[in-house]
Amino acid sequence: MPAYALALTLAVTAPLLGPGHLLLRDAVSTPRSYLTDAALGLSQAAPRALPQDFFVALASTVVDGGVVVKALLILGLFLAGWGAARLVAVVLPDAGTAGQCVAVTVAIWNPYVAERLLQGHWSLLVGYGCLPWVAASVLSLRVSARGGVAALVFWPALAGLTPTGLLLAVVVAVAAALAPGTGRPRWWCATVSLAASLTAALPWLVASVLGTGWADQDAGLRAGIDAFAARAEPGLSTLFSLASLGGIWNSEAVPASRTTLFAVASAVVLLGIVAVGVPRLIRGRTAVPLLVLAALAVVGPALMATGPGLAALEALSRAVPGLGVLRDGQKWVALAMPAYALAGAAAVVTLRPRLPALATATVCCAALIATLPDLVWGVGGRVAPVRYPPGWAAAAAVVNAEPAPVAVLPVDSMRRFSWGPDAPVLDPLPRWLRAEVLSTGDLTVAGHTVLGEGAHARDVQRMLTAGAGRDELAAAGVGWVVTEGPVPALPLPVAYRDDDIAVYAVGGDSAGSPHRPVMIAAHAVWLGQLGLGIGLCLAGLVIGRLRSRHAHRRDEDEQRPQTGHQ
Template structure:
């Protein structure tokens, strides 16, 4: 029942994405095909923020259209969030269908999901969907064995030991798989690792805390290898910390009407980009939405405290709300700037609101606990139905792609033609206009990152500069910035070729260059320059690191399936033993 309900809610949110087309919305960029360029492997000056998602999409898009891959992963992530929340409350609280459905609703139907959809953070939402599964897996190791695997009185000691070993094997495999899947993006991995370590602190009679924590850390390290190795072998971006420090204030959590920063975060909202917010959260109605969510959560908290096992997740939820709020204060901004200045690679910390995802498992547990708390006075089905209904009603515009704002679009035919010209002779590409974000007439709505870097075999120079509320936050693309200055100052073909530029692409029709044209239509012009830049010498080691991540994903999944099959066989054998035989009276 709960998985089906989770799927129904997921479809209600993502239904527009079931149509043909490509997701192009702010940071979400999908193309028919992607390639293992140096940029896709994190071997440029830019921080490796999109690893290993670009690696995976490049591999899978060789057999499946890249637009389908991205949309499928996004839908899968939301479904996993709801289904995992139901599984978590079933295991920890033994909650029935009503409690599970409330947990599903909290996990899927909330401002965090809406705002990250509008920001285009599809891979982050995949990691978000893995969080309750990480909690389930780690808590099963701490508990020793799930309820279904508890040995019966007549079972032999050897059989009980075997079952415990199989449970541990399945739990470890599950932790490895879910942490690796969450690791599609560095932020998702950091979220999953935090949940794993937090659940390792939970009380239990199973594996010791240090052992569970070690499993979580080893799984996280394997999943982090792609961007750790890329950071080590291509550290040029690390010196460009000025833009990251300047962007700290721009990326801080934002107060919503009538709530303040802390209240917005407690309601799972407060993203830095005011344009990536559902309409209902831009008015005082946000107070009602937040009050409903927090009321449902608050009623169940005392029961969670008494159960003890969820307490570490409750503490983490408080930290996940309070810490980003503190980071948005004056002293907090200075502290984050100091941290990034000391370790530029920690620029990922700037977007404080995304860490609120860590509160979701505890919120889901508390929502289910509310149903259990009130069952002595109100039927569980009635409580569950009311809670689900009011959660949905107070965020009505999450439905249908956040009010129709998350919908696929089609590329004009010229994009395929232009890509084919460059892919026939891949060489470094410079692009005009200079902005990293684009607005296309054929893709109405919000701006989007330039799709070319993910469509071409060649590396595309990009500065990564963003303009937020009139303030330009510099990216790490120093070389791209230099080449763009050459283009805007009228550099000739020989100068550009000497700088390693092979092609120049002008998006739009407002600029004409004195260079040989290879393709032109109303949307794009491709100029041939003829320069070449050598590929990174570190491609092999970075691909090997990605292979470790892919192996962790595959081995973890295989281990889970094997453990599940063994568990079912053991259960079947027990039923045979328990079945009365002829003459047993």
């Protein structure tokens, strides 16, 4: 079954196997990144990219950062498929290989994966890939007490590469802990899962306390909530778009087949397969908490996209600033995937008295793929690596030789480059420099600007656009000014310039955050948990193999004929 999951994964991500760096909307990879204050969550931006930036910064000291990001993305999708098969083996073993194939296809080949790929949410897809493993680990303990804490330590930590991934994982773990069973008690499974999730969350929990990322959130709060609400796709209501695992807020981050009435066919096939399997899961009872969670994961974001739902989310976010993470409602539909995968496998069991299991699985898998045909080859070639112009490396080397705060023009956080993808991308510069890059975090959606948290960066950008001189910029703590693309020359000393990028020396500086040691320690706890989980899993495999050999030898000894004197 891992082979089938890998085949589907490579069918989707094959373009990423080529040279270059992933650069598409929110996905940014660079040859090297550094442990700046921003990478540690100590900038003015909210800590949304922790601990992924920390991990990539460490890994890129050994391997090109582009390779790291592409490998993690491919790993995430592979884990989603393989984990779905493992979940079926735990909950519905009579589904067999045929049922597992359907579950793998449901987990990998769906609109959620396509839309998050196009949005550039590679680390979210890593967390998505962990969800069936989390469910399988907890249910194994609930049903038969087989397994141990290793999996409950490891999977939340891996899902915790991004805060949303960790939140998804802990919700699935708690839901699975509520399943009926005679194994470990519900409270034990839930407590261990929550404890592991709490330590995995330390990077962004500590950053939220020490940083200033929430200070200016109110300015663009309602605009952001409206902009990121789930969206109905052609022929479907918002509810049915979400139920079919689509409905992302960005209409440009959607595969072509979901921009026409063909989206109805995709929804009918997926929901039809799920509907056939649900009664079997209900009778089995074990998966009922996951089914309830799936229903809530669809209905909740649909309600959040209504007028009253938007108002309630705004009030909640103002009362508890960290809950702004809820505003992208469609991403929470990932919580439905484990139940959908199980239902796909259960459909094979339900139809087996009438149809051969192999035939049912073949038809289901083929229908799921045929109704989302453009997921193949990087969503129709739209998810593919790009090559940076040589000047970018040269400009980064100039700044990295004498790190100091960097102001950037143009002022928008999103860019369009002639050498890049046919889509806006986040500015790659902040992840390529060992210096802090002043970024506003402002985002323009459908002609409306959603303000970010970078108030100081916004002030500096106003100074730049107003023609401020070197002394004034230096007094504001600016060390360098970088212009990207065809921006007119500035009246500042030129340190590097070509047709793609220019670097101007200003000479200002500012002190780094005094909280760096604390944040490094918080990240070290997360990294240690990840390593501990891997170590415990490997130790479990070795011990299990040794016990199996010992039992096999004992059986052979017992079966060997006894000889002796009579």
